[in-house]
Amino acid sequence: MRIRSQTDFWCGLLFVAVGAAVIVLAQEYRFGTSARMGPGYFPTLLGSLMAVLGLTLALPALAIDGERLPKLHWRPLAMVLLGIAVFGITLEYLGFVAAIFALVAVAGLADPDLKPIEIALVALFMVLFSTGIFVLLLGLPIRLWPNL
Amino acid sequence: MDIFSNLVIGFSVAVTLKSLAYCFVGVFLGTLIGVLPGIGPVATVAMLLPLTFKLDPATSMIMLAGIYYGAQYGGSTTAILVNIPGESSSVVTTLDGYQMARQGRAGPALGIAAIGSFAAGTVATLIVALFSPPLATIALKFQPADYFSLMVFGLIGAVVLARGSLRKAIAMVVLGLLLGLVGTDVNSGVMRFTFGAPALAEGISFVALAMGMFGVAEVIYNLEQRGQDRQVFTSKLGRVLPSRAELSFSKWSIVRGTALGSILGILPGGGALLASFAAYTIEKKVARAPRDFGNGDIRGVAAPESANNAGAQTSFIPMLTLGIPSNPTMALMIGALMIQGIQPGPEVMTQRPELFWGIIASMWIGNLFLLMLNLPMIGLWVKLLAVPYRLLFPAILVFCCIGVFTINNNVFDLFQLVAFSGIGYVLLKLGCEPAPLVLGLVLGPMMEEYLRRALLISLGDPLVLLASPISAGFLIAAAALLVSIAVPAIRATREQAMKE
Numbered sequence: 006m007r008i009r010s011q012t013d014f015w016c017g018l019l020f021v022a023v024g025a026a027v028i029v030l031a032q033e034y035r036f037g038t039s040a041r042m043g044p045g046y047f048p049t050l051l052g053s054l055m056a057v058l059g060l061t062l063a064l065p066a067l068a069i070d071g072e073r074l075p076k077l078h079w080r081p082l083a084m085v086l087l088g089i090a091v092f093g094i095t096l097e098y099l100g101f102v103a104a105i106f107a108l109v110a111v112a113g114l115a116d117p118d119l120k121p122i123e124i125a126l127v128a129l130f131m132v133l134f135s136t137g138i139f140v141l142l143l144g145l146p147i148r149l150w151p152n153l
Numbered sequence: 154m155d156i157f158s159n160l161v162i163g164f165s166v167a168v169t170l171k172s173l174a175y176c177f178v179g180v181f182l183g184t185l186i187g188v189l190p191g192i193g194p195v196a197t198v199a200m201l202l203p204l205t206f207k208l209d210p211a212t213s214m215i216m217l218a219g220i221y222y223g224a225q226y227g228g229s230t231t232a233i234l235v236n237i238p239g240e241s242s243s244v245v246t247t248l249d250g251y252q253m254a255r256q257g258r259a260g261p262a263l264g265i266a267a268i269g270s271f272a273a274g275t276v277a278t279l280i281v282a283l284f285s286p287p288l289a290t291i292a293l294k295f296q297p298a299d300y301f302s303l304m305v306f307g308l309i310g311a312v313v314l315a316r317g318s319l320r321k322a323i324a325m326v327v328l329g330l331l332l333g334l335v336g337t338d339v340n341s342g343v344m345r346f347t348f349g350a351p352a353l354a355e356g357i358s359f360v361a362l363a364m365g366m367f368g369v370a371e372v373i374y375n376l377e378q379r380g381q382d383r384q385v386f387t388s389k390l391g392r393v394l395p396s397r398a399e400l401s402f403s404k405w406s407i408v409r410g411t412a413l414g415s416i417l418g419i420l421p422g423g424g425a426l427l428a429s430f431a432a433y434t435i436e437k438k439v440a441r442a443p444r445d446f447g448n449g450d451i452r453g454v455a456a457p458e459s460a461n462n463a464g465a466q467t468s469f470i471p472m473l474t475l476g477i478p479s480n481p482t483m484a485l486m487i488g489a490l491m492i493q494g495i496q497p498g499p500e501v502m503t504q505r506p507e508l509f510w511g512i513i514a515s516m517w518i519g520n521l522f523l524l525m526l527n528l529p530m531i532g533l534w535v536k537l538l539a540v541p542y543r544l545l546f547p548a549i550l551v552f553c554c555i556g557v558f559t560i561n562n563n564v565f566d567l568f569q570l571v572a573f574s575g576i577g578y579v580l581l582k583l584g585c586e587p588a589p590l591v592l593g594l595v596l597g598p599m600m601e602e603y604l605r606r607a608l609l610i611s612l613g614d615p616l617v618l619l620a621s622p623i624s625a626g627f628l629i630a631a632a633a634l635l636v637s638i639a640v641p642a643i644r645a646t647r648e649q650a651m652k653e
Contacts, residue, residue: 012584013318016321016583016584016585023328023331027331027346030346034338034341034345035341035343038613039608039613039614040609040612040613041613042340042601042604042608042609043341044340044343047334047604048334048345048346051327051331051334052331054327055328055331058320058324058327059324061320062318072584075582077582078373081373081376081377082373082575082578085373085550086571086575089553089554089567089571090567090568090571092567093564093567093568093571094564096558096564097564104554105551108550108551108554109550112546112547113547115373116376116543116546119543119544123544127547128547130548131547131548135555139203139555143203143204143207145559146562147558147562
């Protein structure tokens with residue numbers, strides 16, 4: 006059988022999977038009764054609703070024409086997410102200044118047009134600007150340098 | 154209660170040097186961040202939220218309101234000059250605004266947007282002051298069942314007014330409700346869906362989610378549109394003040410936009426988005442000739458801009474009186490109030506009148522600052538827009554990270570940001586709007602609690618939801634909304650309105 010609306014089909018299937026996972030996980034929690042709802046009551050209810058919604062999306066997608074799956078662009082996605090993660094790790098161990106440089110350097114790879122010198126300048130500007138506003142002016146408790 | 158004595162209380166809170174200063178800074182920063190292409194009010198408010206943590210509740214709300222209006226106006230500036238709407242509510246502004254900019258009339262377009270917004274803001278502030286107290290008095294009588302049904306109605310409203318597929322929007326609401334369950338269950342103390350991570354005991358970081366889906370995912374999305382022509386009209390700004398003829402030409406458009414926006418803003422999910430779309434559609438039908446919409450008709454900027462500001466303003470009504478957000482920005486405001494230790498709801502008006510009326514008074518002051526700040530400073534925003542996106546996006550990411558980190562000073566929140574940015578991007582690609590999800594996330598825990606209480610009182614009989622006239626009314630209204638959207642004729646109109 007041919008899937009006619011790929012986006013809707015996979016989107017619906019994703020929702021069914023999420024709903025099913027929630028129902029399964031919620032079995033760990035006491036369900037209770039309607040008068041005395043346990044912690045598992047509402048999640049089971051919502052998980053079922055989610056799964057049903059997924060089906061109403063996925064099943065008609067087999068018959069009705071629709072969009073093909075959109076193309077994912079991996080480079081910007083991966084570099085931006087990696088940049089944020091690296092920011093977090095660097096901030097923990099090396100402080101704010103290093104973290105900003107790391108974020109701008111990694112996320113900068115998302116755009117091939119960005120030149121190394123531009124990355125350095127943007128990073129330097131952001132260090133000065135955000136240290137000025139967030140740390141000096143507003144006094145947010147952010148560690149600037151690594152603890153030596 | 155006399156509205157004028159109340160407004161006097163409000164202005165005595167809002168017109169102190171401190172409040173004015175913070176309101177001014179809020180408007181300035183809100184505009185500054187909001188002008189960045191692809192950054193809408195939600196991401197802006199989320200980013201600047203940490204700035205308000207150290208302030209007292211009233212001042213922090215005043216500053217946040219300023220940030221919100223600033224961001225809203227900043228989005229319009231980008232829409233007019235670069236043809237990139239900061240958020241969906243300024244999509245229609247691009248139609249005529251960008252055309253005006255191409256014809257060298259960017260100045261008057263920006264000017265009429267500021268003037269229209271101010272006029273609309275003034276009227277809408279009065280409406281908020283007039284209608285909030287009676288509504289809060291009614292809301293005090295609400296039973297748990299009524300609250301539950303009100304939230305169902307609110308969420309259905311948000312879904313119906315969302316763009317794109319109805320089923321996907323409902324699924325987004327449910328997904329949001331599910332994400333809202335993560336954390337410690339208030340009744341049993343059980344940790345749900347935390348997967349052993351103690352940092353999730355308090356639930357998902359709301360700011361990380363909003364920032365990921367509205368900020369970072371948007372950046373990734375913009376980066377892949379690379380190569381698209383993005384011409385900025387900076388050289389030919391023209392005069393900023395619209396001429397007398399242009400003003401009188403568009404004055405009825407401002408009035409109509411204000412009226413429409415004020416009404417639609419109160420509706421759940423409506424707010425600024427629906428208001429601006431509807432205002433433009435109506436304007437195209439009723440404005441007196443010569444009509445030149447789509448080719449730089451100034452009324453095509455005046456009407457939606459007035460409407461979206463009026464709507465942004467009146468969307469405070471459900472937030473202030475019921476504690477229920479009608480759009481993601483209001484959800485952030487509620488989050489900010491809770492961080493300050495205040496549970497939003499009808500009690501705020503009676504127990505903290507200075508806070509309640511202070512916020513209302515500061516709305517008007519925020520609008521005044523917006524007008525004063527933006528007319529002379531448009532040149533500066535234009536310069537900022539001339540900076541290429543490849544240099545702007547790393548800066549946007551830095552702001553996003555700082556905003557998320559400083560909420561709890563916790564690196565774990567940054568990893569949540571990574572996760573929700575990725576999820577947000579995939580959802581965006583699958584044609585799922587993030588706004589209903591965010592509302593679900595905020596309302597999830599409240600809905601569960603009210604349902605639990607309602608069923609406890611009724612000894613488990615679900616018919617309690619239909620027994621109270623208020624609750625039944627909300628549920629019937631919600632059902633009517635759903636049915637109306639399923640009817641092909643209305644559906645076609647909705648799709649057409651959204652397309653324009």
